[in-house]
Amino acid sequence: MLSKNMFNKTGLLSKALRKSCGMRLARQMRTENGSYFHNPGTEPLTVATLGDVIAETAHKYPGRVAVRSVHEDLTITYEELLNQADSLGCALRAQGFQKGDRLGLWTHNCIGWVVGCVGAARAGLISVLVNPVYEKAELRFCINKTKLKGLMIGDTLNNRDYYGMLSTLIPELRTSKEGFLKSKDFPNLTSVINGGKEKFSGVCSIGTLISNHKNNADITKYGSEITPEDGSLILLTSGTTGEPKAGLDSHIGVVNNVYFSGIRNSFNEGHPVVCIQVPLFHALGAIVTLLSSLRHGATVVLASPTYNIAANVDALCAEKCSIITGTPTMYLDMLQYVKRKGELPINLRVALAAGAPCSPQLIRQINAQLKVESVKALYGLSETTACVFQSLPEDSVEVVAETVGYTTDHCEVKVIDDKGNIVPFGTAGELMVRGYNTMIGYWDDPVKTKQTLRDDGWLHTGDKFTLSEAGYGKIVGRLKDIIIRGGENIAPKEIEDLINTHPDVIDSQVIGVSDERLGEELCAVVRLHEGTAFTIQELTNHCKGKLARYKIPRMLKIMDDFPKTVSGKIQKFKIKELVESGKV
Numbered sequence: 001m002l003s004k005n006m007f008n009k010t011g012l013l014s015k016a017l018r019k020s021c022g023m024r025l026a027r028q029m030r031t032e033n034g035s036y037f038h039n040p041g042t043e044p045l046t047v048a049t050l051g052d053v054i055a056e057t058a059h060k061y062p063g064r065v066a067v068r069s070v071h072e073d074l075t076i077t078y079e080e081l082l083n084q085a086d087s088l089g090c091a092l093r094a095q096g097f098q099k100g101d102r103l104g105l106w107t108h109n110c111i112g113w114v115v116g117c118v119g120a121a122r123a124g125l126i127s128v129l130v131n132p133v134y135e136k137a138e139l140r141f142c143i144n145k146t147k148l149k150g151l152m153i154g155d156t157l158n159n160r161d162y163y164g165m166l167s168t169l170i171p172e173l174r175t176s177k178e179g180f181l182k183s184k185d186f187p188n189l190t191s192v193i194n195g196g197k198e199k200f201s202g203v204c205s206i207g208t209l210i211s212n213h214k215n216n217a218d219i220t221k222y223g224s225e226i227t228p229e230d231g232s233l234i235l236l237t238s239g240t241t242g243e244p245k246a247g248l249d250s251h252i253g254v255v256n257n258v259y260f261s262g263i264r265n266s267f268n269e270g271h272p273v274v275c276i277q278v279p280l281f282h283a284l285g286a287i288v289t290l291l292s293s294l295r296h297g298a299t300v301v302l303a304s305p306t307y308n309i310a311a312n313v314d315a316l317c318a319e320k321c322s323i324i325t326g327t328p329t330m331y332l333d334m335l336q337y338v339k340r341k342g343e344l345p346i347n348l349r350v351a352l353a354a355g356a357p358c359s360p361q362l363i364r365q366i367n368a369q370l371k372v373e374s375v376k377a378l379y380g381l382s383e384t385t386a387c388v389f390q391s392l393p394e395d396s397v398e399v400v401a402e403t404v405g406y407t408t409d410h411c412e413v414k415v416i417d418d419k420g421n422i423v424p425f426g427t428a429g430e431l432m433v434r435g436y437n438t439m440i441g442y443w444d445d446p447v448k449t450k451q452t453l454r455d456d457g458w459l460h461t462g463d464k465f466t467l468s469e470a471g472y473g474k475i476v477g478r479l480k481d482i483i484i485r486g487g488e489n490i491a492p493k494e495i496e497d498l499i500n501t502h503p504d505v506i507d508s509q510v511i512g513v514s515d516e517r518l519g520e521e522l523c524a525v526v527r528l529h530e531g532t533a534f535t536i537q538e539l540t541n542h543c544k545g546k547l548a549r550y551k552i553p554r555m556l557k558i559m560d561d562f563p564k565t566v567s568g569k570i571q572k573f574k575i576k577e578l579v580e581s582g583k584v
Contacts, residue, residue: 034414034415034422034423034424034425034427035414035415035416035422035423035424035425035426035427035429035466035467036412036413036414036422036467037407037412037413037414037467037471038407038411038412038413039406039407039408039409039410039411039471040409040410041260041409041410042409043409045252045256045410045436046252046255046256046259047228047252048228048251048252048255049121049223049226049227049228049230049232049251049255050121050232050251050254050255050291051118051121051122051123051223051226052223053255053259053295054081054082054085054118054121054122054291054294054295055082055122057078057294057295057296057297058078058079058081058082060297061078061297062077062078062079063077063078063079064077064078064271064297064299065077065078065299066078066080066081066114066294066299066300067081067111067114067299067300067301067302068299068300068301068302068319069109069110069111069302070301070302070303070304070311070314070315070318070319071110071302071303071304071305071311072110072111072196072302074111076111076114076115078297081114081115081118081294082118082122083214083216084115084119084210085115085118085119085121085122086119086122086123086216086219087119087209087210087211087213087214087216088115088116088119088123088206088209088210088213089119089120089122089123089125089216089219089222090123090213090216090218090219090222091209091210091212091213092119092120092123092125092150092191092209093123093218093222094213095150095179095190095191096190097123097125097149097150097191099124099125099222099225099226099230100124100125100126100230100231101125101126101149101150102125102126102127102128102146102147102148102149102150102234103116103120103125103126103127103128103148103149103150103151103152104127104128104130104142104143104146104148104150104151104152105117105127105128105129105130105152105195105280105281106130106131106132106134106139106151106152106153106154106162107132107152107153107154107162107195107196108132108154108157108160108279108305108306109276109279109280109285109302109304109305109306110154110155110195110196110302110305111195111302112152112154112194112195112196112206113152113154113195113280114280114290114300115195115206115210116152116193116195116206117233117280117286117290117291118294121232121251122219122222122223123219123222123223124222124223124225124226124230125150126231126232126233126234126248127232127233127234128142128146128148128233128234128236128246129233129234129235129236129280129281129282129286130142130151130236130281131236131279131281131548132154132160132162132279132281132306133160133548133549133550134548135165135545135546135547135548136165136168136169137546138244138547138548139165139166139169140169140185141243141244142236142244142246143186143188143189144186145243145244145246145443145444146234146246146443146444147188147444148186148188148189149188149189149190149191150189150190150191150192150193151166151189151191151192151193152192152193152194152195152206153166153192153193153194153195153200153203154194154195154196154305155194155196155197155198156198157305157306159306160306163194163198163200163203166192167202169185170183170185170186170189172184172202173192173201173202173203174201174202175201175202176202177202178191178202178203178204179191179204181202191204192204193205193206193209194206226251227251228250228251228252228255229250229251229252230250230251231248231249231250231251231440232249232250232251232253232254233248233249233254233286233287234246234247234248234249234443235247235249235281235283235286235382236281236382237381237382237383237489243491243494245442245445245448246442246443246444246445247382247383247439247441247442247443248439248440248441248442248443249382249385249437249439249440250385250439250440252436253385253436253437253438253439254287254291254385255295256409256410256436256437257287257385257386257387257408257437258287258288258291258292258294258295258386259292259295259296260387260408260409260410261287261288261292261378261386261387261390261408262292262293262295262296262298263296264376264390264391264392264393264405265288265292265323265325265350265352265376265390266323266349266350266374266393267292267293267295267296267298267323268296268297271297271298271299272293272298272299272322272323272349272350273298273299273301273319273320273321273322273323274289274293274298274299274300274301274321274322274323274324274325275301275303275312275315275316275319275321275323275324275325276289276290276300276301276302276303276325277303277307277312277324277325277326277327277330278307278325278326278327278330278355278487279306279307282355282487283380283381283382283385283386284325284326284327284354284355284378284386284487285325287385287386288325288352288354288378288380288386288387289325298323301315301319301321303315307330309330309333309334309337310337312324312330312334313334313337313338313341313344313346316344316346316348317344317345317346320347321348322347322348322349322350323348323349323350323351323352324348324350324351324352325351325352325354326351326352326353326355327353327354327355327356327486327487328353328355328356328357328358328359328362328487328519329356329486329487329517329518329519330486330487331351331353331358331362331365331366332362332516332517333517334370335365335366335369335370338369338370339369346370346371348370348371348372348373349372349373349374350372350373350374350375350376351366351370351372351374351375351376352375352376352377352378353366353375353376353377353378354377354378354379354380355484355487356484356486356487356519357475357484357519358377360401360402361401363375363377363397363400363401364397364401367397374393375391375397375400376390376391376395376400376405377389377390377391377400377403377404377405378390378391378404378405379404379405379473379475381433381461382439383438383439383452383453383459383461384433384435384437384438384439384459384461385437385438385439386437387408387437388407388408388411388413388431388433388437388461388473389403389404389405389406389407389408389413389472389473390404390405390406390408391403391405391406392405392406399472402474403468403472403473403474404472404473404474404475405472405473406470406471406472407471407472407473408435408437410435410436410437411433411434411435411436411437412433412434412435413431413432413433413434413467413473414431414432414458414467415427415428415429415430415431415432415465415466415467416429416430416432417429417430418430425466425467425468425469426466426467426468427466428464428465428466428476428477429464429465430460430461430462430463430464430465430479431461431463431464431465431467431473432458432459432460432461433458433459433461434456434457434458434459438453438457438459439453439459441453462478462479462482463475463477463478463479464476464477464478464479481493481572483510483511483512483520483522484512484519484520485512485515485518485519485520485521485522485550486517486518486519486550487519488550490512490522490550490551492509492510492511492572494547494551495508495510495522495524495543495547495551495552495553496508496509496510498542498543498546498547499524499526499539499542499543501542502534502538502539502542503529504528504529504532504533504534504538505526505527505528505529505534506526506527506528506529507526507527507562508524508525508526508527509524509525509526509562509570509572509575510522510523510524510525510553511523511525511572511575511576511579512576513555513576513579513580514580521554521555522551522552522553522554522555523553523554523555523556523557523579524539524553524555524556524557525556525557525558525559525562525575525579525584526556526557526558526559527558527559527560527561527562528558534556534558535556536553536554536555536556539552539553539556540552557579557584558584559575559578559584562575563575563578
C-alpha cells in the first residue's frame with residue numbers, strides 16, 4: 001500500500017507496539033506451503049523522492065550537523081548541505097545536464113561526495129557510485145556502460161591520483177574548457193568536477209560551481225520533474241562475467257529502504273552520531289549508513305578518506321559516536337586494535353555488521369569486547385536497494401549471531417529449489433525477493449535484467465539461504481560464483497582472464513579460501529606450460545596497474561590439471577576443497 005500522506009509523517013510507533021503489531025501481522029502473512037514470508041510492515045510506504053525527504057530533514061533540523069569530516073576538518077549542517085546541494089544541482093543543469101543524466105562519483109569518502117549525491121537527487125540526475133580504486137580499464141568500462149555525462153573526482157591522495165589516471169585515459173581533459181569536455185573515446189562525458197579543493201586543468205571546482213549558483217531557486221522546477229518511480233542511484237555490482245552490472249534503484253526504493261532500515265538501527269532515536277567505516281560507493285556506506293542517517297537527522301562522521309582502523313577508533317572516541325556500521329573484517333580489525341590499546345572511551349549504542357557473512361563468534365565478540373548495547377546484522381544486495389533482512393531492536397545476541405535478521409518491511413521472501421519450487425521452512429535453497437526495494441533493472445542490459453528479475457517481480461539473489469517460520473533468514477552459502485573479500489564482491493573470471501594472458505600460464509581458476517580477517521582471501525590456482533615456473537611476485541607484477549589492488553590474488557597454487565565433470569566443466573568447488581585441505 002502506498003500513501004501520499006506518509007510524506008510529512010514524523011510520528012513513530014513505539015518499539016513495543018512495532019514489535020507486537022509487526023510480528024503479529026507478518027505471521028498472518030506466511031504460508032503453510034513452505035519457505036515464503038511477507039512482512040507487510042506497520043506503516044505505509046512513503047511516496048516521495050530522495051531529494052524531497054532530505055529537504056524535509058534539513059527543514060526540521062537546519063542547524064544540526066549533517067556531516068563531520070574529520071580528515072578534511074570540515075563540518076556541514078543540514079541547512080548548509082541542502083543549500084550547497086541545490087546550488088550544485090542548478091550548476092549542473094546550467095551546464096546542460098537533463099533529467100536522468102548520470103553523474104559518476106569517483107572519489108574517496110569526503111563531504112564533496114555527499115554534496116554531489118544529494119545535489120544529483122535534488123536536480124533529477126542519477127548518481128553512479130564508482131569504486132575509487134578502479135584502474136583505467138575498469139573506469140573506462142563504467143563511463144561507457146552508464147554513459148556518464150559528468151564525473152566527480154577527489155583530491156590526490158598518497159596512493160590515489162584520480163586526475164592523473166583520468167587525464168591519461170582522456171588526454172583532451174588537460175586542454176578542455178571547464179564543463180565543455182569533448183572526448184573522442186567518451187562522447188557523452190562533458191564535465192569533470194573536483195569534489196575537493198585542488199585545482200586541475202579542465203576540471204570544474206565544486207566550490208566555484210556552488211558559489212556561482214547560490215541563487216538556486218530553479219531547484220524547485222527541476223525537482224518537480226522527478227517522480228518517486230524514477231531512477232535515483234546506480235550501484236555497480238560484479239557479475240560472473242567479470243564486468244560490473246549497473247543496478248538502477250528507484251527513488252521510492254531508496255527513500256523507504258533507508259527509512260525502515262534506519263528505524264531498526266535506531267537512527268530515529270535522539271540525535272545519534274554515526275561513524276562510517278565503509279567506502280561511500282558501497283551500498284552499506286551510501287544507503288544503509290549515509291542516506292539513512294540523512295533521512296532520520298543523524299550526524300555522520302567521516303573519519304578518514306579511505307579505510308583506516310586507527311582513524312575510525314579515534315573518531316569513535318573524539319566525536320562521541322553512538323552508532324557504527326562496517327563489514328565483519330572491519331570489526332575484526334577494531335577488536336584487535338582496541339585490545340592492543342586497552343581501555344578506550346568508546347560508548348556505542350549500536351554496531352551493525354553487514355556487507356559479507358558474519359560469523360556467530362564475531363557477533364558475540366563485538367557485543368562482549370566493545371560493550372555495545374545492541375549488535376545487529378543485515379543482509380541485502382545492490383539489486384534490492386540494500387536491505388532485505390535486518391535484526392530487530394529487541395533481538396537477542398544469540399538471534400543476531402545465528403541469523404541475518406528479520407524480513408524488512410513491505411518485502412516478500414521465499415526459498416526455492418533448482419526447479420523453482422518453494423522448499424519447506426529450514427531447508428536450504430535460493431533466496432528470492434519481491435517488493436518495492438527491487439531494482440528497476442541493470443542499466444542498458446535487458447538480457448541480464450531478465451535473468452535476475454522475473455516478470456512477476458521476483459528477484460533471484462543467487463544466494464543459498466534457509467528461512468524460518470518466524471521470518472528470519474540465514475545464509476548457508478552462495479550459489480553464484482562471487483568471492484567476498486572483506487566486504488568487496490569480486491568476480492573471478494575477470495582476474496582469470498588477465499592471468500591467462502601471462503605467457504607461462506595455460507589456464508587459471510581463482511577461488512576464495514577461508515580467511516579469519518577478510519572472510520575470504522583470493523587464491524589463484526594455475527596450470528603452467530611445461531618447463532616454466534611462476535611465482536606470487538610474478539603474478540602480482542602481471543596484475544598490477546590492470547586490476548584494482550583488492551582483486552589481485554595474495555595466494556598462488558600450481559596444479560597439473562583441474563578436476564572436471566564428465567562434460568568437461570571445471571569443478572571449482574573441488575579445487576577449493578583441495579586447497580583448503582592442504583592437498584594442493
